[in-house]
Amino acid sequence: MTFNPLQERGIPLDRQLRNWQELNVMPIDPDHADPYTRCRVITMNGIEVEAIMFSHHMARHCPDLEVKRQLAQVRYIEAQQQKVVNWLLPGVASVLETTIAYEQVAVDLTAWVARMEPDPYLMQAYQFGVLEDFDHLYRYANLFEMIEHRKAEKIVDNLTEVMPGRPTYLHHRNPIDNVREPYDKSTAAPISKLHALTIMSAEQQTMNFYMNVGPTYMEPIARQLYQEIGLIEEEHVTHYESLVDPGESWWEMLLNHEYNECYLYHSFMETESDPKVKAIWELHLNMELEHLRLAAELFKRHDGRDPEQVCAPALPAPVTFEPNKAYLRELLSTQIDFTTLGTGYVQDAHERFEKMQNDIMGGEKPPSERVMQENRDKSGEEYRMETEGPHPVGSLRLDRH
Template sequence: MTFNPLEQRGIPLDRQLRNWRELDVAPIDPDRCDPYTRCRIITMNGIEIEAVLFSHQMARHCPDQDVRRQLARTRYIEQQQQKVVNWLLPGVSSVLETTIAYEQVAVDLTAWVARMEPDPYLKQAYQFGVLEDFDHLYRYANLYEMIEHRKAEEIVQGLTEVMPGRPTPYHHRDAVDNVRDPYDRDRADPLSKLHALTIMSAEQQTMNFYMNVGPQYMEPIARRLYQEIGLVEEEHVTHYESLVDPGETWWEQLVNHEYNECYLYYSFMEQEPDPRVKAIWELHLGMELEHLRIACDLMRRHDGRDPEQVVAPRLPDVLTFEPNKEYLRGLLDTQIDLTTLGAGYVREAHERFEAMQRTVNSDGGPPSELVMEQHQHLYGRDYRVESAGRPA
């Protein structure tokens, strides 16, 4: 079925405001929910936070008071949406359990986008990044077993493998080598724009999450690991945000943000097995359709262009959370030894990479390796699960 959000009527903005009772949604049950329901929640939380942050930045650069007022009205609704989505996560889950779910999002969301991305250069960017998130999941799984004496498998439930990726110590690169070449806004496939915005938003939220929760731990090794991986997430945000054409106007970016929210809420509504969560995705889609209409009107009025010039005439095939085990194993076999150089990729260590490694990994070694050493000392092994009929 084709779905063109530019032609759909949403919920009028003056009917979108919710009271405290409506915002007080019951959280999911972490022991009974589909792991990908939790992944969809984490993803949409990042998407809504990006929408709010972008709206604030646009307002700070906009001299038109009427536009600033319109952004403020829509932004408040986006904030209510974010509260509903994020509050679906259960308070009984520990920070580490939520962290493992965050990395499951990073692995399976980025792998799916890499599989579907039509542009070879952008595809390579996602393939490169996902092997690092894959290793982060593995490192946190070892920490989780050490601190909480439980298996990450209880969270990912076999949908995502927990095994080594590109080793986390090798993720530390000179900052200039994290900047990729952007797509061309006039030539890029509309799907490529949605992919870039989605992964950038998800990685940005992961970065913010680790920045805030890392110091909450008492265990020194946990504090250190969150600090290390939190800095890798900074590299990832730089990596992904640089894919977006900086020549896009504010109005064009606003339409892209709203269109992407429609795309994701529609995608998740189509596949959500939890009827209560599905109803939230459907409600928010109705709200976002109106936000998109408002953004399109602003673009026509202030940018002198029609939104059809920058977005697809209909939504692409739905974005799907699903296992990507074979795809990831293929990437591990062929790309684990890659690093970046300028806007490209190489297999040989180079001067900037080696200088960064000497600096950040000196004096005691990287926390991601210390986690493995402590886990080996406690259990005589690292964290592994049986998968696909063989040790992972």
């Protein structure tokens, strides 16, 4: 059955405010919850953070007091939603355990989007990025074993493989080579706009998370690894945000944000296995339907168009968290040696790439390589967790230094 959020009515805005007791949600069980429930929580936290920050930026550029007041009202509700969603994460989980969950989100969400993306250029952008997140998961798994003496497969529940991707040190590129061509807002499929906004938001939250938690560790290698991967997440946000057409008006961007929130809450409501969490997705969907209605009215009034001209007439197939092992292994076997040049991709190192590598390395091995060596020295063997045979590229690791 099709679901058109533009035709649905949600909870009136003046009935959406929740009190402290309603905001005090029970967190998920870290030992028994479906890992993909945690992935959905982390994803929606990133989506809500993006919604809040976008609303703030829009307000800073809006001279209309009435519009600013409406944005403030909706934004406060979004802030309550963000607190509820993020507070579903259990306090007993360590920062590093949550980090591994963040990278599982990056791997399986981006892989799913790449599989579903109809535009070949946008698909390539997601394929390129996912191999780097895949390797980040592996580097943090080494750190997790070394510091907490546990295996990452316990966290990801064998749903996501933990093994080398494109080596992390090769992700450091000249910043100008992280900028992609945007989609064309007038011709792009509505699902392409939702994909771009979703992955940009998720990567942005990962960048924010690492920027804040990295210095909370005492172990030097942990602090350094978060610093290195945090810089790469900045590259990824540049990579993904550049896919969005900058010609979209503020009203159109607001509409797309609210529509995307409806899409994701509906998707996760449809696929959630935890009844208590499912109820939160359903409640937030009914709140977002009203936010979308208000954004649609602003769009019609200030942009002079009908929302149906830019949004899908019905929600696409639900975003689904599921294993992507075969898909990722295919990418590893064909695209592991890609880097970027201008707005495209090449398989050979170029002058700007090599200069950046020399400048950032400073003649030393980066933390992402040292964490593997230190864990290997401590455990006596290299960390491996493969569930479907040997690594698809064998011993190829692109060790250029």
